[in-house]
Amino acid sequence: MALLDIKQLAASYGKAVALESVTLDVQPGELVGVLGPNGAGKSTLLKAISRTLPSSGTLDFKGKSLHGQAPHQVVGLGVCHCPEGRRLFAELTVRKNLELGAYLRHDRKEIEADMEKTFELFPMLRERLNQQAATLSGGQQQMVAIARALMGRPTLLLLDEPSVGIAHRLKIEIFDAIRSVAAAGVAVLMAEQDAQNTLRVAQRVFVLENGKVACSGSSEAMKNDDHIRRIYLGV
Ligand SMILES: Nc1ncnc2c1ncn2[C@@H]1O[C@H](COP(=O)(O)OP(=O)(O)O)[C@@H](O)[C@H]1O
Ligand SMILES: [Mg+2]
Secondary structure, three states, X not given: OOOEEEEEEEEEEOOEEEEEEEEEEEOOOOEEEEEOOOOOOHHHHHHHHOOOOOOEEEEEEOOEEOOOOOHHHHHHHOEEEEOOOOOOOOOOEHHHHHHHOOXXXXXXXXXXXXXXXXXXXXXXXXXXXXXXXXXXXXXXXHHHHHHHHXXXXXXXXXXXXXXXXXXXXXXXXXXXXXXXXXXXXXXXXEEEOOHHHHHHHOOEEEEEEOOEEEEEEEHHHHHOOHHHHHHHHOO
């Protein structure tokens, strides 16, 4: 059974349709990329999944519909959303931001152990634990945002353009970290505009254009797809 099973999903902002009959699935532990230009509907898709935006169509997680679930209930079910633009609590420390990612949990010891795991993923976090989030670079803030989402112990992690506006070296580090998260068994659905790195780390990729799935397939197949090569890889 698919972990996330989406069929004919549609969402609008008032009268403006942003998503139209999107069909997509994520298998347990799979890393799936969602590519597409600005305005394609990537963020809308992730917001529909985390129930921060209403939608219609099939939206099943672990075989049960998410429709009717409040956003915090979706988190409780194991779906953590790392939104566009990171949205850290800028005035709080890195530690506080990470703790807030575990706000639905009460297992103190396990929370501490999970925080240690995020340090293995991003060693920078340990050194900056007591630093205000606002004082970090964009790339470091993205690491905090991903780590914070992981503190919710997701089965499915939703990442919205984690590499946007980040220096090359940190970007590679972030993509590699995301790959290790999935290798550790957490399924990841990642919206991105960096096609090259997404195709490098993801198992499968869906391309959204104008709110619809334009094409999809394994990263291996997509790397050789003419449309992808021309529009997203520029080769
Ligand atoms: N809050 C909003 N209000 C109205 N329209 C929106 C809003 N957010 C996004 N849109 C529109 O929905 C479409 C999809 O946007 P979005 O999901 O943000 O795309 P992407 O994340 O791929 O850049 C775009 O046409 C965008 O202008
Ligand atoms: Mg977006």
